[in-house]
Amino acid sequence: MKSVKERLNLNKGDFVLGLLGILMGMYIVFVAVPNTVRLPSNIRFFYQRPDVLPYTTGILIALFSAIILFQALLGQEKKEEQRATNACNEEPEEISRKDLMLSVGLLIVCIGFYIALLPTLGYLVTSIIFLGCVLLICGYRNILFLLLISVGVPIALSTFFERFLYVFLP
Amino acid sequence: MIGALQSAFSLLANLEVLVIMMIGIPIGITLGAIPGIGGMIGVGVLLPLTFGMDPVPAIVLLVSIYKGAILGGAFSAILINTPGEAASAATCFDGHPLANKGQSRRALQAAIFGSAFADLISDIVLIVGAFALASVAIKFGPSQKFWIVVFSLLMTGSLTGTNAWKGLLSISIGLFIGAIGLDPLQGTPRLGIIVPQIGRIEGLELVAVLLGAFALSEIFINVEKLRRNKINNVVNPGTQVVGPPLTWADVKESLKAFFIGTGYGTMTGMIPGIGTSAASFLSYALAKQWYGGKSKGVKFGEGALPGVVASEAGNNAVSGANLIPLLTLGIPGSAIAALLLGALMLQGITPGPMIFIDHGPIIYAIFILMILANFSNIFFGHILIKPLTRVLKGNPSIVFPIVLLICFTGVYSINNRLMDVGVMVVIGVFSYLLRKVGVPVAPMVIAFVLTRMLEQNFRLSLILSRGDFAIFYDSPINKVLIAICVIASILVFVQRARAKRALED
Numbered sequence: 204m205k206s207v208k209e210r211l212n213l214n215k216g217d218f219v220l221g222l223l224g225i226l227m228g229m230y231i232v233f234v235a236v237p238n239t240v241r242l243p244s245n246i247r248f249f250y251q252r253p254d255v256l257p258y259t260t261g262i263l264i265a266l267f268s269a270i271i272l273f274q275a276l277l278g279q280e281k282k283e284e285q286r287a288t289n290a291c292n293e294e295p296e297e298i299s300r301k302d303l304m305l306s307v308g309l310l311i312v313c314i315g316f317y318i319a320l321l322p323t324l325g326y327l328v329t330s331i332i333f334l335g336c337v338l339l340i341c342g343y344r345n346i347l348f349l350l351l352i353s354v355g356v357p358i359a360l361s362t363f364f365e366r367f368l369y370v371f372l373p
Numbered sequence: 374m375i376g377a378l379q380s381a382f383s384l385l386a387n388l389e390v391l392v393i394m395m396i397g398i399p400i401g402i403t404l405g406a407i408p409g410i411g412g413m414i415g416v417g418v419l420l421p422l423t424f425g426m427d428p429v430p431a432i433v434l435l436v437s438i439y440k441g442a443i444l445g446g447a448f449s450a451i452l453i454n455t456p457g458e459a460a461s462a463a464t465c466f467d468g469h470p471l472a473n474k475g476q477s478r479r480a481l482q483a484a485i486f487g488s489a490f491a492d493l494i495s496d497i498v499l500i501v502g503a504f505a506l507a508s509v510a511i512k513f514g515p516s517q518k519f520w521i522v523v524f525s526l527l528m529t530g531s532l533t534g535t536n537a538w539k540g541l542l543s544i545s546i547g548l549f550i551g552a553i554g555l556d557p558l559q560g561t562p563r564l565g566i567i568v569p570q571i572g573r574i575e576g577l578e579l580v581a582v583l584l585g586a587f588a589l590s591e592i593f594i595n596v597e598k599l600r601r602n603k604i605n606n607v608v609n610p611g612t613q614v615v616g617p618p619l620t621w622a623d624v625k626e627s628l629k630a631f632f633i634g635t636g637y638g639t640m641t642g643m644i645p646g647i648g649t650s651a652a653s654f655l656s657y658a659l660a661k662q663w664y665g666g667k668s669k670g671v672k673f674g675e676g677a678l679p680g681v682v683a684s685e686a687g688n689n690a691v692s693g694a695n696l697i698p699l700l701t702l703g704i705p706g707s708a709i710a711a712l713l714l715g716a717l718m719l720q721g722i723t724p725g726p727m728i729f730i731d732h733g734p735i736i737y738a739i740f741i742l743m744i745l746a747n748f749s750n751i752f753f754g755h756i757l758i759k760p761l762t763r764v765l766k767g768n769p770s771i772v773f774p775i776v777l778l779i780c781f782t783g784v785y786s787i788n789n790r791l792m793d794v795g796v797m798v799v800i801g802v803f804s805y806l807l808r809k810v811g812v813p814v815a816p817m818v819i820a821f822v823l824t825r826m827l828e829q830n831f832r833l834s835l836i837l838s839r840g841d842f843a844i845f846y847d848s849p850i851n852k853v854l855i856a857i858c859v860i861a862s863i864l865v866f867v868q869r870a871r872a873k874r875a876l877e878d
Contacts, residue, residue, distance in 0.1 A: 216810040224542060231549065240556075240563040250835040253556035253563050256828050260552060263545035270538045306600045307593045307805070314798055317781070321791065330778055337774035341599055348771075356775055360782050368425050370786040 217275035224268020231261030309340050326372035330357035380734030381741060390430050394742055397434045398749045399757060401441020406449050406457045406761050410772060412442025414588045416712045418776060420580055420719070421783030428720040428735050433742045435716050439709055440492060440746050443649065443689050444754055447484035448761050451477060451681070452614075460649035460688035463657040467673060467680030474676055475616045478758075482619040483627060483678050484685045485754035491635040491686035493747040495693030498639050500740050502694070504729060506701040511726035515837065516844050518702075519830040520854035522823050525645040525704045527858055529820070531865045533648065533813040540816050543807070547817035550800075551824025553577055558832055571792070576825065579715045581784045581797040586818045587708055588780050589801025590808055592773050599770050614758050623678055626668060630660040630679035631686050638690025643697050645706035645819070649688040656687025693743065700724050700736065704823060708815040711822050719787075 240254040249255065317333040335353040343349055364370040384390070404415035415438045423431035446458025451468035464484060471480040513521070530544035531537040553564040554576035565571050634656035641652045660683030661673040668677040696713070698704045703724040705711040717724055722732050729736060784793050804814045838844035845851060 220539075220810045220812065235564060235566050239565050241561055243559050243561055246559075248835070248840050250832050250840065251559065253559050253561050256552045256824070257549065257564055260545050260549035264542065264549065267538050267542035267545055271536070271542065274536075274538070304597070306596055310593065310596055311798075311802055314777075318791065318794055318798065326782075330782075334774050334778055337777060338771065341596060341770035341773055343770045343774075352771065352775070356778060360778065364782060364786055368422065368786060370789070372782065372785065373791070 214275035214278065217271050221268045221270075221272025221275055225265050225272065228261045228263075228265025228268060231264065232258060236261065306340055310337060313337055313340065321373050326361055327357055330360070378737050381737035384429050384734055384738040385741060390433060390738075390742065391745075393430045393434050394437045394746055395749060395753075397437025398441040398746060399753045401438035402445040402448070402750075402753055402757050403441075403761065403764060404438065404457075405442030405445025406765060407445075407772060408449055408453075408455045408457050410776070411446065411458045411591075412439045413709055413712065414591060414776060415439075415442055416709060416716075417580075417584045417588045418779045418783060420583075420712060420716050421786050423716060424719055424787065428722060428732075429738050429742075431720055432713070432716055432735075432739050433746075435713060436739065436743055437746050437749070439713075440689075440692060440743070440750060441753070443492075443692060444485065444488045444685075444750050445761075446688075447488065447681075447685055448481065448758075449765055451480045451484065452762060453765055458649070458688075460653050460691075461684070462650065463653045463684035463687075464681055466657065466684070467675070467677050468684075470674070470676035471678070471681070476676070477614050478616045479619050479623065479678065480681050481614065481758055482755075483623065483681050485751055486619070486624075487627070487631055487634070487682040487685040488689040489747045489750045489754070491631065491638060491690040492692055492750070493744060494635050495639050495642060495690040496740065496743045496747065497693075499693040499696050499743075502643070502697045503700050506697060507726045507729050510701050513726070513850075515830040515833040516848070517850050517854060519827065519834060519845070520851060520858065521702060522704065522827045522830065524854065524858045524861065525698070525706070526816075526820055526823060526827070527862050528865070529645050529706075529816045531862065531869075532651070533816050536811065537866060537869055539812045543812050543814065543816040544820040546807075547820025548824050548827070550577065550582065550817070551821040552828070557825055557829050571796075577796050577821075578784070578787060578790075578793045579718065579822065580787055581793040582800050582821055583712055583715055583818060584780050584784055585797035585800030586804040586814050587712075588776065589797060590804035590814060592777055593801070593805040594808065595773055599773075614762055627679045627682040629663060630683035633660045633663060634683040634686025635690045638687040639694045642691035642694025642706070645698055645704055648707045648815070649691045652691045653684045653688035657684045659683070700728055701726060703826065705819055708818060711815075711818050714822060 236254050236257045240257060242252060242254065246252055313333060313336050317329055320329045331353050334356060335349060338349050338352065361372055364372060401412060401415060404410045405412055416435050419435065419438065423434060426434070443458055443460055446456050446461030447464050447468065448457065450456040450461040450464040451472050454465050454469040456462045456465055468480045468484065471477065526544050526548075530540035533540045533543075549564075553566075553571055554574050555561065556563055571577070634653075637656045637659060638649075638652045641655070657673075657680060660679055664673065664677070664679055666673055668679045671677045673680045691707075692709075695706050695710050698706050699710045699714060701724070703714070705714045714724060722728070722735065780797065781794050784797050785791065787793060804817070807814055807817070834844050835842070846855060
């Protein structure tokens with residue numbers, strides 16, 4: 204019989220998911236709903252209350268997360284999710300999760316800067332810088348084509364949206 | 374109906390619609406063939422761009438891309454052993470071995486014909502089934518609609534993914550996200566957490582949530598894969614299209630597999646939550662059983678042509694039938710159906726039992742074009758065989774940044790609101806993290822779409838009955854619907870437990 208530590212090692216993802224889910228559910232029920240849902244004065248019956256569904260979802264999130272946490276503690280085998288795009292290939296050698304998530308983390312940071320700078324620098328300038336950075340993150344190294352794509356695609360998109368769809372970008 | 378059909382044909386007399394369909398199919402095939410892109414991203418990215426178009430061309434463009442993409446997934450599955458669409462994963466099992474034996478042309482043609490004709494049969498079922506179901510659904514009251522939504526959510530949550538509880542958690546999260554915004558009956562703001570303005574709008578923008586959950590999370594996962602492939606020096610090998618063409622003997626041998634895939638795919642397409650991947654795998658497994666594991670001396674898994682046909686017929690037969698609950702009840706049964714729901718609503722078409730009355734000519738025009746699109750699939754499938762081998766050898770790292778930028782621009786263009794782009798990014802990051810821990814994202818999105826319908830029908834039923842809960846179980850239809858919900862849930866859990874025990878054995 205496996206020890207609790209060994210079982211937790213097997214299902215770390217589920218354990219964290221369960222815990223965070225319970226916290227999320229409790230946050231919804233005890234903090235989010237009471238502070239953000241104002242009850243109108245004309246309410247006479249419970250089904251008129253706007254907080255019924257939010258409370259219900261908070262309870263359900265906590266409940267299902269508790270079940271997943273319980274399954275993680277019981278040491279249920281983590282089934283290998285079928286990754287459809289690699290379904291037929293041999294599994295590549297193990298790569299550190301940190302290494303992989305670093306590239307995604309960088310991408311998310313780029314996206315954050317893009318949204319923050321969009322109102323200030325405008326669509327064209329921000330998109331050119333953004334596209335260049337993301338192409339580099341994705342591993343594209345042909346500098347000439349990188350510049351062409353970074354400049355050409357935003358110009359093409361802004362022309363298309365403004366001339367044909369009459370959408371005016373920042 | 375005759376009048377609506379006549380009006381539909383007059384809508385089609387406009388050549389622009391046919392041209393748009395002929396553009397959509399090759400775009401879809403190409404997108405579907407590129408691993409990591411697929412029809413979902415293609416439809417999602419182009420969805421905001423259809424805002425300025427008329428309803429028929431807009432919907433036909435998106436449906437053509439979708440149909441083309443499912444076929445396109447088979448190309449990469451057969452040629453480079455990596456399915457472009459999740460639905461084509463089972464095609465790898467026999468498709469790539471056939472390519473390795475120098476018979477890639479035969480495999481591709483089998484996939485093209487199997488896909489197109491299965492899709493055609495599914496579209497005919499859609500036309501007949503949608504009209505029949507709409508005639509019944511028009512009599513449904515709010516309490517019946519409530520139970521139908523509950524059934525859809527239960528099925529979607531418990532059938533998707535490897536763990537039913539994670540699916541149901543995904544549904545609950547979707548319901549929470551769907552509750553953000555103005556209360557539908559009282560009009561009071563709710564759940565404006567961190568950004569109070571979010572609580573004061575009529576719900577989060579549908580396209581932003583759809584693109585965030587599907588397109589952005591998929592791009593994040595593919596950026597990881599790009600990094601992994603770079604470290605492992607994995608290069609797309611590409612495969613030449615060689616070998617003899619499909620023969621009549623091949624067609625006769627594969628007929629059983631075709632009917633198994635088509636029948637199973639059409640049936641499962643009508644039930645929310647099952648999706649193209651499951652239909653494709655199960656069709657393959659059923660065909661393998663039916664053929665006794667071998668076809669013309671070749672084992673399934675080593676290049677048996679009926680394996681390719683069963684998988685492709687299964688995944689394509691889902692597409693038409695999947696639109697039945699969408700059009701007649703407004704319930705999207707899959708992620709792509711949720712995107713098409715967004716497209717319909719952008720065009721001012723509200724799916725439901727009244728759709729044939731309010732928008733009959735438009736819907737019939739779309740049905741006719743869907744049937745024509747299947748023949749276009751055959752035509753363009755053959756033409757694109759050689760060009761796609763060059764595309765598949767290319768560098769995928771160029772595509773994702775461009776798709777990302779198009780997503781941002783498209784979402785912004787809907788309401789000219791940067792907040793929608795922010796919502797898309799937050800949902801995208803959240804969905805990526807959920808997928809990393811094995812929580813499926815499709816149920817979350819379907820629940821988000823159905824939240825308003827669920828809540829409105831629940832509260833409306835109680836308003837009509839003045840708070841008496843008997844309205845939910847009094848009528849015979851409700852008793853049947855409750856029984857279906859309970860029995861289906863029990864069957865799903867029993868089936869999962871059996872499958873798990875079989876795996877352990």
